[in-house]
Amino acid sequence: MSEHEHPSVVGQNRIVGLVIDAVLCVVSLMMLLPLVFLISNAFKTPPELLVWPPTVIPHQPTLDNIVSVLRETPLFRWIGNSLIFATLSTASIVSTSAIAGYVLGKFDLPGIPVIFGVIIATAVVPFEVYMIPLYLNVQSAGLLNTWPGLLVGYLVMSFGIFLIRQYVMTSIPDELLEAARVDGAGEGWIFLRIVLPLMRGPLGALAVLAFFQAWTAFAWPLVVMTNKDTYTLEVGLALFQTGFTVDIGRLSAAAALALVPSALFFSLMRRNFVRGVAASGLKE
Amino acid sequence: MRTTPKWLFPVLALLPVLALYGCIRVYPIIETLRLSLFQWNIISRRKPFVGFANFVELASDPLFLEAIFNTTIIAFSVVAITIPVALALAALINNRQGLRRSGVYEASVFLPHVVSLVPAAMAWKWIFDARLGPLNALIGFFGIPAQSWLFDPVLSLVCLIVLCSWQAIGYAVLIFLVGLKNVPDALYEAARLDGASSLQAFRYIAVPLLKPVMLYVSVITLISSYNIYAQAFVLASDVQGAPGHLVRVLVLDMLENSFRNYRVGYAAAEAVVLLVIVLILTGAQFRLFRDRSRA
Numbered sequence: 035m036s037e038h039e040h041p042s043v044v045g046q047n048r049i050v051g052l053v054i055d056a057v058l059c060v061v062s063l064m065m066l067l068p069l070v071f072l073i074s075n076a077f078k079t080p081p082e083l084l085v086w087p088p089t090v091i092p093h094q095p096t097l098d099n100i101v102s103v104l105r106e107t108p109l110f111r112w113i114g115n116s117l118i119f120a121t122l123s124t125a126s127i128v129s130t131s132a133i134a135g136y137v138l139g140k141f142d143l144p145g146i147p148v149i150f151g152v153i154i155a156t157a158v159v160p161f162e163v164y165m166i167p168l169y170l171n172v173q174s175a176g177l178l179n180t181w182p183g184l185l186v187g188y189l190v191m192s193f194g195i196f197l198i199r200q201y202v203m204t205s206i207p208d209e210l211l212e213a214a215r216v217d218g219a220g221e222g223w224i225f226l227r228i229v230l231p232l233m234r235g236p237l238g239a240l241a242v243l244a245f246f247q248a249w250t251a252f253a254w255p256l257v258v259m260t261n262k263d264t265y266t267l268e269v270g271l272a273l274f275q276t277g278f279t280v281d282i283g284r285l286s287a288a289a290a291l292a293l294v295p296s297a298l299f300f301s302l303m304r305r306n307f308v309r310g311v312a313a314s315g316l317k318e
Numbered sequence: 319m320r321t322t323p324k325w326l327f328p329v330l331a332l333l334p335v336l337a338l339y340g341c342i343r344v345y346p347i348i349e350t351l352r353l354s355l356f357q358w359n360i361i362s363r364r365k366p367f368v369g370f371a372n373f374v375e376l377a378s379d380p381l382f383l384e385a386i387f388n389t390t391i392i393a394f395s396v397v398a399i400t401i402p403v404a405l406a407l408a409a410l411i412n413n414r415q416g417l418r419r420s421g422v423y424e425a426s427v428f429l430p431h432v433v434s435l436v437p438a439a440m441a442w443k444w445i446f447d448a449r450l451g452p453l454n455a456l457i458g459f460f461g462i463p464a465q466s467w468l469f470d471p472v473l474s475l476v477c478l479i480v481l482c483s484w485q486a487i488g489y490a491v492l493i494f495l496v497g498l499k500n501v502p503d504a505l506y507e508a509a510r511l512d513g514a515s516s517l518q519a520f521r522y523i524a525v526p527l528l529k530p531v532m533l534y535v536s537v538i539t540l541i542s543s544y545n546i547y548a549q550a551f552v553l554a555s556d557v558q559g560a561p562g563h564l565v566r567v568l569v570l571d572m573l574e575n576s577f578r579n580y581r582v583g584y585a586a587a588e589a590v591v592l593l594v595i596v597l598i599l600t601g602a603q604f605r606l607f608r609d610r611s612r613a
Contacts (some may be wrong), residue, residue: 054410055419061407062426065484069433071452072441086455134335141328149336156343158600160545162569163589166576167349168342190338221327250434252548253569257577271436272552275443282444289437300432301425307432308492 073294075286076100083282099287106284108263109291112270119255119266120248122181123188127244128237130190135198136229140211150199157192162253169257179264187254188247194240201236202229235309242306249296267292350593353586360580372587382588385571392479392567393543397536399483404490405532409520411491412498424495431488439552442481443468446553474554474565481549486542490535497531498524530607537603541596545569568592 071088077095103109138150168187177183206229214224255266265273271292275285300307354372358365376382407427414420430438445453446467454464467473501524509519547569554565568588576585 051414054413058407058410058414058419058423062423065430065487066426068438068441068445068484069429071444072437075444084450086452088452088455130335130338133331137328137331143325143328146328149332152344153339156339156347158596159343159347159593160541160596162545162547162572163593163596164343164346164350166572166582166585166589167346167353170582171341171346186342189342190335192343195335220322225327225331246432252435252551253573257573268434268436268548271440272548275436275440275552282447282450285440286444289440293433293437297429297433301429304425304428304432304492307428307489308496 069293069297072286073290075282076290077287078283080281080283099281099283100291103284103288103291107270107274107288109267109270109288111263112265112267113292115259115264116249116267118181119184119188119251120245122185123248124241124244126185126189127191127194128241131194131198131240132230132233132237133225134195135200136202136225136233138195139199139202140206140208153192153195157196161187165254165257172258179259179261184255184258184266187258188244188251191240191244191247194244197236197240198233201233206232239306239309242300242303246300246307350586350589353583354590356583358581358583360576360582365583368583372584373591375584376587376591381566382571385566385568386591388475388566389544389546389568391475392482392546393540395479396482396486396543397539399479400486400490400539401532401536403483404487404535405494405525405528407487408491408494408498409524412495413516415499424491427491428488430485431492433485435485435548436552438485439481439549442477442484443553446477468553471565477553478546478549478565481553482543482546486539490539493531493535494528497528501527533603533606537599540599544592544595544599547573 070090074090074092075083075088076099077092077097078089079092079094079096079098082089082092082094134153138146138153165187172178172183172186175183177186210228211224214228219227250268251266252268252272256269256272259265259269262270271288274288355367355369356365357368357371411420411423411427414423445451448454448464448466448469451467453467458464465473467477505523505527506519509523514522546567550565550567550570569592572585572588572592575581575588
């Protein structure tokens, strides 16, 4: 801007800037407030939960809520279940997307456009649409309440294949692959040693998306995992809050324990949430 | 080495992925379409073909109509709130770009999007709580009588819209920020030379360039709001665990028909309706995209 020539403009900009900062501070606080209260409620005694206005920092912080939640529910077990589920799902999505994206982007075989078309077409269909037949299959295979049964819904991600294919086509030169072939490298070696390391960036972004998707999955784990010990965190919490207690302190304790680590992790990883979109979708 | 045929690697590499797609995507989708034409009570062995009878019945099923009405209101309200608010926030954050605090703003606005649905809904459930919640205390301060937010059919819809918008805004802001950064500086420069204020530059340069991005975010938000379930499950369930008799959304109605009433064919017909809605929204997006690029 022309700040250097016109002192008056500098003053104006500074005021405008202050107003913008003020607005953004208020909005940021409002966005965070529900979570701040949730965490602080987790440490409040029953009488303090009734105090108006609600205190942000508890006067007499207590660990009772957390202790009793951990005694009443297998919360750590649910967290462990969610971690295992999300990790396995991420591993499967990253590897299937890497290999399929590479093949669909770099090999010219009859049928490849059709295959790609089908994969993209299924991406449009929300999971909820085909959840019931998938459930019936899992049920008749006797896989309810098992890891394979839970994972079945989250093994592939069409967006992942799309993302990797796009990246392979634009950022991995054919000459590189040809040179390796001329040198006598096998196709598997080329994929593992040359292509895979080059895809680290988009695969990392995809991994965060996949982990997030599995971590926040709700309807599918709710119907497939029906033992208290096999619940994922989301399902366990949701059923805990409908069935077991109305105690706000303990509900908040459970929710806060579940939320803090994952929310911090994902907000640090927030760039990964747009990288895929920025790389593929928007430039037509 | 050279004797292996060229097609061997791609075929072997694709086969497992294709097998997975066949089993866990294509087959269940086709099965949904097929089941929607049958009357199938999961306990009985008989599974008569009924044509479009399930759809005809849906058209006059008060619970389904209520679900589709609620879901539509929620989806469009969330978009109507999210897009303008997120655009304004993105513009303001973009204005502060380069300062350390812009990252803090960005992270705070984004955080609700990555909080898992259930803990987030639990946080809001306390806020809306009729007896203990701070919202009633706050409006009481202004002399407004306490409302039973989660037990009134209209107010509980409002609560769900607030919760879903709160979560959707962060994602939209993030995408808009990417879009704003892609606006060439030269355009702003030219506008400034022509004497445009930064507000005018935003209105007449950034907003038109962001249109495809706004369209994209709107459709994504609409589609994900049509699929909401966890939020309704948590917000609108009481201690006895009778979920959602207040805010009936599409997925909830579908799961109830399938798992509580055992009417699988009927639930599949509902799934098909959901699919048609999503297809229409996606188609509209593509059409608008194309019109725009032709113009």
